[in-house]
Amino acid sequence: MSTLNNSGEPDKKEFTFTVYTENQIGLLNRIAIIFSRRKINIDSLNTSPSEIESIHRFNIVINETEDVVRKLARQIEKQVEVLKVYYNTNEDIIWQEMALYKVPTDDIAEKVSVERLLRENGARAVVIRKDYTVFETTGHREETDALIQVLQPYGLIEFVRSARVAIIKDSEGFNRKLREFERLEPGEDVIENEFLNKRDKVFTM
């Protein structure tokens, strides 16, 4: 269960939602307002087609208490075009963010051992032109932040970072579940009621 902080309130921590949805105009807004109506900031949001045709997958990161996160998950899953919602702590997921860094080629080539810099930061050069070079790295927030610090002295021109993408460690994928959703009468797979069995861990309809 969640731990309590000094004032006796449950601790907020980072949670990642994984949301499987139909590909529908306006659904992003419908999901976003579930957070904003409670004045909760979305720290990171990624939406992209999933491995299954016509199904979209969202990753949403917020900092909240588990109690609130569980309620949010149910309110998201309640939306007509949402198939399934999971929420996980950072321990339950593998996640990455990708970042791009644009620096002046002259400075970086003259003053730095580029090869070492790339190796130490797990980065690679995506584009090398006479006037500028673009590096790319992926990793956790502190890793992509670290490279900013390294490149700042060499005249970092521009930096951009993607939203978090996350894989749930103990997931079995969505293909089997989707087949159940497509059936008029759901079978065992949807009857399985993770919320009731593992009440504090996962939620499902």
Next chain:
Amino acid sequence: MEVAQQEKAVAETKKTQKVSGSVALLEALIAEGTETIFGYPGGAIMPIYDALYDYNDKLNHVLVRHEQGGIHAGQGYARSSGKVGVVFATSGPGATNLVTGLADAQIDSTPLVCITGQVFAHLLGTDAFQETDVINITTPVTKWNYQVTDANEIPEVIAKAFYIAKSGRPGPVLIDITKNAQIQQFDFAGYEPCNHIRSYRPKPIIRKEYIEQAANLINAAKKPFIIWGQGVILGKAEQEFKALVEKSGIPAAWTIMGAGAISTEHPLNVGMLGMHGNYGPNVLTNECDVLIAIGMRFDDRVTGRLDKYAKQAKVVHLDIDPAEIDKNVHTEVPVWGDCKETIPLLTTLLEQKEHTSWLERFRDYTRQEVEAVINEELNPSTEEMTMGEVIRELNDLTDGDGVIVTDVGQHQMVACRYAKFNKTRSNVTSGGLGTMGFALPAAIGAKFGTPDRPVIAIIGDGGFQMTIQELGTIMQTGVDVKIIILNNRFLGMVRQWQELFNERRYSFVDIQSPDFVKVAGGYGIPGKTVGKRDDLKSSLKEMIESKGSFLLEIMVTKENNVFPMVPQGCSVSEIRLK
């Protein structure tokens, strides 16, 4: 080859015909059993209204005086009949005028399909005349919404709209149709109702083991207490619910939205919950050992202070909406599912019992409440009339058979506390949103929804002036709605709070009213003002017996308070009798 032949055969039997999007819409409505539409025309919905001109014999369109009136009428229709209310409005201001009603229907789970016109698709996003981003404005207040820009989508989208509005936990759906799609001719292959959307499970799967756990808890309970809400009515499970209550012998109390699911006269019906509910149900919520919540959502007006709400009790929660479980109150046993199915499963496992001494506790509190509050409210010693005595007289005349439509405020609380409800779907009120101005249009809709039952709107002098223009709808349609205005010349509920909590600083609650009888007269509606007790009974009788609509303004005490009351921030057991 065989499959191809079959497909060909199907295509041949399903002869398509060229129709406009507007005609397809109206055909879809008819196929869904729509008889009445509440609406108001305008530029962007003109093609639909043009098509409607030829459907006069199949669809009854009620021309309201304001779109808010239209949607409240749709709500009243849905609430009294159990069918889906259908509302038309034009783009821009027509659509934004629906927002209050959508929010009301969303929070009170009322099935509606609202159709709004929209500017031509090629004008979207250009700030065209009467263009508003209706989809985004209405997203938080609809169960589902969708913008149609191509007529080919119309049959399927309307089928989805009805399915979503009425299935599972019902709610309002809005379909925004651009003008080009209304006009566009397309091959219409007939209408297929929708019964499955893969991303949408209206009914959670029933888990028998949780029904067993619930039954074990209830059977072992010494002081079990049932609290029910509108879910019982929405699930059309009144009979099943009555059987559960009678077999288990458990005292049962209702939220304002659940009123009438079993008769107010039933011996196990111990009264209303909540801020102005009855004494016993509130106090004993904090004494019961098992609290069985059925089709209700633990609204803050019901629970009072949450951290002091039923902490001693184990909570069993029956609900169709998984998001309601543990939302406000921690549940020991969640029983998800349609209560039409879960209640009988539970009843079977319950022992036949009588909780005589526990029930007696409720009776004790009732006696105290009668003595301290109810006697004086229903049979006042003052010269001026009380709202309660009006309801008492009305009960004698209707015997609880009428549909009571209330607005919001003191009169609403008094009407719900004291009205007899013998039948289900008899209490139409704005529960969750508390929308003043709801009652008059909702009563119009309620009458169209149940033409055989008397419909009586009970409204305050403030709320009546918010949608007073709907008298025009009554005039034009000749719908038989009895209107009682309980006039205390104040915005009474706010005044009560200012008296109790703001040291009588009566800030803008002193409201003046026009001569309501004259206003009604202007619309050709007969009316009367009653100021004396001696005239009350005969005037109510005159109103009830009048052929069509009638407006009865009853002057009541100016500064009466509704009690009992759970002050905000207090526990239900801290309910005050004065």
